Amino acid sequence: MTSSTSPADADAELAARVRAALAVPGAGPLTVLEGGRSGLTYVLRDGETGYVVKAVPPGRRAIGRNDVLHQATALAALASRGVPLPRVLARDEAEPAWFAMEFAAGEAVEPVLDVDAAIDPELARTRMLTAARMLGTLHAVPLTGLAETVAALGAKLPEVADPAAELARWTRTMHAVPDELRPGSGELLAALSADVPAAVAPTVVHGDFRLGNILFDGETPTALVDWEIWGLGDPRVDLGWFGVFTDGRLFPGVGREVEGLPTEEELGREYRTARGEDGGTRQDAEWFRAFGRMKMAAIMGHNLVRHRNGAHHDPVHETLPPTIAAMIADALRLLAVEAVR
Template sequence: MSTAAQDRELTERVRDRLGRLRPGAPVGELRTLPGGHSGLTYAVTAGEGRYVVKAVPPGQRPVGRNDVLRQARVLRSLAGSTVPVPGVVCVEEEQPAWFAMEFVTGEALEPVLDDHRVPGVTARARMVAAARLLRRLHDTDVRSPVLDAPEPLDAAGELERWSRTLHAVPEELRPGGEALLARLAAGIPETGQPVLLHGDFRLGNVLCTGERPVAVVDWEIWSVGDPRIDLGWFLLFADHRNFPRLGHAVPGLPTEAELLDAYLDGCPAPPAMEWFRALGRMKMAAIMGHNLRRHREGRHHDPDQERLPPTIAAMIRTARDILG
């Protein structure tokens, strides 16, 4: 079956299912939403209802980021919790699998990276609220049978995973990378009680209206593991200076220390946070190096990737500084 035919089949399946969900309501066409990383992402209307549809791309296996059914499971597990997420309205496991969830209105903007600017006072309030929201996520009961979670992700496993990614980047694109990996490997901390992890928690994945978070989205790499993995990644986005040639200053943004205080809410600071802050920077260097390598090899043409080398070098350098 051709890709066009598969697209038509998916459209018919979605429109039929939503039509049964909203009897008598006209169902619109599927419109591709930009920015989705997990499979295909569409917007569609059914009467006055607005929905987002995530589907496995035609011809691809439902694994990794394309496993949209896994995303639906975690969203359903969080329904009614203190962590706001879009409500799942229907799921179809027949391949290519897809699910539909409510369309939540809001802005998902990364203050120091996105071109669309928000007032500094608003950005500050959103980041502090997101820090408190991350704590609520980590306090969520992870024993729900619908999660079917993998083995808990610990510090050693996370380091091994992202070390492989960084090693695949040419050495000239990751100056000081080997020394950083050696430092991280020499001081792997003990892992604490596993919690539910988002995997890419930051304001760019939190829809907000005004100063209030209304939904956490993009759950394609959720897992269960050490909460400091999420926390170290989130803190990375507090300072534009972490992103040379990419970031811009936003007056009044909270510091990493202020965000950590908001997350802790009076509780003692977790041990070894320096290690996890450095890990987050290593991961960012690995991701950017991977993307730049793919561009230079002609596998994904994107001239903007040529802006990344200063930030990759800064991530590695500051990670080593954090470790002392």
């Protein structure tokens, strides 16, 4: 991601609040960080030191992706627990709320989706296996101690979402997409609903765990970012989602195949080695892999609908229908369900 080069502060009032909280009165302009999708994301530089600022858009409620302090809570509570994270340096609950964190060095490349980014396939493989171990470390964080840390921050842990709750959440998103854009989704949702796995012990769940949200310096991870939908839930939700990004064939027209990426089974082995326990994550693996594909199809369909109704103009979303169909078809394959033609 790169920042803009506007000579003036993107938001003068916010910039003044940030400079005062960070005690950097002579810092450069507050500039928009392109590529941020949650709230408003800015960069502030003071000499060689950089800061990333996330703020609630003026006039918006601090909910969902705009609840930036929800993100700050995760970063602060999980600091020094074995997962590389940017350090939270300041937070302000006054409207519009914001928080500032370190500017982490490195690049975030999603091998199968960032088609314009050159990445060596062996490096991509190494990063993916490293990320699987990172996820195992994250899921091993004890919730008891975490609750105490979160309480000290003046917040509380989210309610636990079990597999049934996750399925209900993303089913609503899928149902908001016109039928013609999601062929086979009725059969898929029925199959998922008919055999919802029992929940295992809950963990912190990132919600969008993939290489595109992990900064790396070579083979070394420097920061796991984009915590806007983190919560507590079944760790297999993160594993199933991460596995979607191992196969470029699931993204026809928008992605690419990358030779040598780990299989979902390989990621699972690395994950369990790092976590130090199974945690029940071997159970119902196919269901969670199918669910991850359904979730991706629902998100892409939702994004296409928002583009078409003018809520967020981005013509690239017009290329998504083949990928939506591919995700649904592969999920049906995993569940051994035949779609009605």
